[in-house]
Amino acid sequence: MDIFVSFWGTRGSIPTPGFRTSRFGGNTACLELHTNNTLVVCDGGSGMRELGLDMLDRNLDAVTGHLFFSHTHWDHIQGFPFFPPVYDPRNTFYVYTSGPDDRTFELLTGQMKSDYFPVEFSELRARVERRDLDAVGGRVGDFQVDSLALNHPGGATGFRFRCGDVKIVYLSDHELDTLLDNRQQALDSPDLPRQIPQRFLDFAGGADLLVADGQYGDAEYLQRVGWGHSRATTLVDLALQAKVKQLAVTHHDPMQSDEDVDAKIRACRRRAQSLEGGRLVIFGAREGVQLRFETGTFPRSGGDTLERPL
Ligand SMILES: [Zn+2]
Ligand SMILES: [Zn+2]
Numbered sequence: 001m002d003i004f005v006s007f008w009g010t011r012g013s014i015p016t017p018g019f020r021t022s023r024f025g026g027n028t029a030c031l032e033l034h035t036n037n038t039l040v041v042c043d044g045g046s047g048m049r050e051l052g053l054d055m056l057d058r059n060l061d062a063v064t065g066h067l068f069f070s071h072t073h074w075d076h077i078q079g080f081p082f083f084p085p086v087y088d089p090r091n092t093f094y095v096y097t098s099g100p101d102d103r104t105f106e107l108l109t110g111q112m113k114s115d116y117f118p119v120e121f122s123e124l125r126a127r128v129e130r131r132d133l134d135a136v137g138g139r140v141g142d143f144q145v146d147s148l149a150l151n152h153p154g155g156a157t158g159f160r161f162r163c164g165d166v167k168i169v170y171l172s173d174h175e176l177d178t179l180l181d182n183r184q185q186a187l188d189s190p191d192l193p194r195q196i197p198q199r200f201l202d203f204a205g206g207a208d209l210l211v212a213d214g215q216y217g218d219a220e221y222l223q224r225v226g227w228g229h230s231r232a233t234t235l236v237d238l239a240l241q242a243k244v245k246q247l248a249v250t251h252h253d254p255m256q257s258d259e260d261v262d263a264k265i266r267a268c269r270r271r272a273q274s275l276e277g278g279r280l281v282i283f284g285a286r287e288g289v290q291l292r293f294e295t296g297t298f299p300r301s302g303g304d305t306l307e308r309p310l
Contacts, residue, residue: 001035001036001142001163001164001294001295002035002036002292002293002294002295003033003034003035003163003166003168003292003293003294003295004032004033004034004035004290004291004292004293005031005032005033005168005209005211005290005291005292005293006031006032006034006051006054006288006289006290006291007025007030007031007047007248007250007285007286007287007288007289007290008027008030008031008032008047008048008050008051008054008287008288009025009027009028009029009030009031009043009045009046009047009048009050009079009287010024010025010027010029010047010250010251010252010284010285010286010287011024011025011026011027011028011029011045011075011251011252011254012028012029012075012173012213012215012229012250012251012252012253012254013028013075013215013253013254014028014074014075014254015027015028015045015046015075015078016254020257020258021256021257021258022258023258023286024252024258024261024284024285024286024287025047025286025287025288026287027045027046027047027049027050027079027287028045028046028047028074028075028076028078028079029042029043029044029045029047029070029075029076029172029250029251030042030043030044030045030046030047030048030050030051030079031043031170031211031250032051033143033161033168035141035142035143035163037141037142038066038140038141038142038143039060039063039064039065039066039141040065040066040067040068040140040141040143040161041065041066041067041068042068042069042070042159042170042211043068043069043070043076043077043172044067044069044076044077044078044079044080044083044108045075045076045077045078045079046075046078046079046082047079047287048079048080048082048083049079049082049083049084050287051083052082052083052084052085052086053084055084055085056084056085060085061088061090061091062090062091063085063090063091063092064091064092064093064094064141065085065091065092065093065094066093066094066096066140066141066143067093067094067095067096068096068145068157068159068170069095069096069104069108069157070150070156070157070158070159070170070172070173071104071152071154071155071156071157071173072103072104072107072108073154073173076172076173077107077108077111078111080108080111081111081112081117081119085126086124086125086126086128087124087125087126088125088126089125089126090126091126091127092126092127092128092129093126093127093128093129094129094130094131095108095128095129095130095131096130096131096132096133096140096145097130097131097132097133098132098133098134098147098157099132099134104130105130109121109128133145133147142163143161143162143163144161144162144163145159145160145161145162146159146160146162146203147159147160148160148171148199148200148203150171150172150173150174151174151175151176151178151179151228152173152174152175152228152229153227153228156172156173156174156228158170158171158172158174158203160203160204160207163295164295164296165295165296166208166293166294166295167206167207167208167209168207168208168209168211168293169203169204169207169209169210169211169212169244170211170212171200171204171210171211171212171213172211172212172213172250172251173213173215173228173229173251174212174213174228174229174230175226175227175228175229175230176196176200176230176231176234176235176238177194177221177225177230177231177234178225178226179197179200180194180195180196180197180234181195181196181197182194182195186234187222187225190218190233191274193237193275194234194237196237196238196241196242200238200242201238201241201242204238204239204242204244205242205243206242206243206244206245207242207244207245208245208246208293209244209245209246209247209248209291209293210235210238210239210242210244210246210247210248211248211250211285212230212235212238212247212248212249212250213229213230213250213251214229214230214231214232214233214234214235214249214250214251214264214268215229215230215232215251215252215253216229216230216231216232216253216264217231217232217256217260217263217264217267218231218233218267220253220255229251229253232249232264232265232267232268233267233268233271235247235249235268236268236271236272236275236280236282237271237275239272239280239282240272240275240276240280244280245280245281246280246281246282246283246291247268247280247281247282247283248283248284248285249264249265249268249282249283249284249285250284250285252264252284252285261284262284264284265282265283265284268282269282
């Protein structure tokens with residue numbers, strides 16, 4: 001089975017259209033994973049609109065989509081009201097939450113109150129419902145989904161998607177640096193290996209693809225400690241220690257031009273080279289890029305599936 005992973009929004013904080021960002025893109029967070037049977041969307045930043053338009057191009061109708069939101073900061077939900085498939089009565093979307101105290105659904109739909117947006121949530125034509133991830137045992141179509149609490153103001157959730165023997169991990173938004181076991185040493189001597197807490201190594205362990213918040217270059221981060229985002233180079237330590245195969249650095253800072261993102265990624269590659277010979281594949285997440293993964297074993301399917309192939 002093939003799994004396609006598409007980047008629709010890779011910017012953090014606020015959309016940044018313009019010539020300075022045209023290569024990596026200016027849309028905020030949105031990542032799509034799909035198999036023939038299952039459509040998963042991680043975060044609904046402004047890139048979600050691009051995903052929706054692409055779904056129209058693909059003539060997708062009668063779709064069941066599974067929506068995961070890391071948290072409800074604007075850059076992760078602002079595309080939802082502009083996502084064309086929610087206006088099609090043939091479609092169904094599940095918004096995954098965890099436990100009765102999870103306010104994701106209310107906060108997501110609350111942005112469509114008439115003070116903020118001309119169309120009320122109740123006027124959407126598609127079925128949009130909340131669904132508790134634990135209640136379905138993490139089974140979401142072709143994927144088995146696990147979650148992990150991240151370090152971000154107000155909280156955020158990371159997700160791991162397993163399908164057959166393929167593992168894809170999404171960690172955004174997340175400040176790993178202040179959780180390091182050698183936090184101060186890692187700030188004072190940035191060349192030293194950074195000690196990643198075991199729970200993140202377990203969660204990301206052996207991932208075929210890790211997509212993670214690496215908003216800041218090293219120098220920027222020193223001015224932004226405690227803001228809730230990671231130094232991109234710290235992701236290299238996570239990926240190497242967790243034996244990840246491919247690292248996509250995402251949630252680029254709105255101040256970063258394409259050249260700045262290039263420089264940030266070069267610094268990551270230099271770090272990987274010096275720590276472990278550079279075997280890890282590292283790239284800056286870029287709008288419009290699609291990756292394909294092939295599972296070795298056909299997984300048992302559960303939950304909802306699409307009637308029509310994607
Ligand atoms: Zn964000
Ligand atoms: Zn955030």
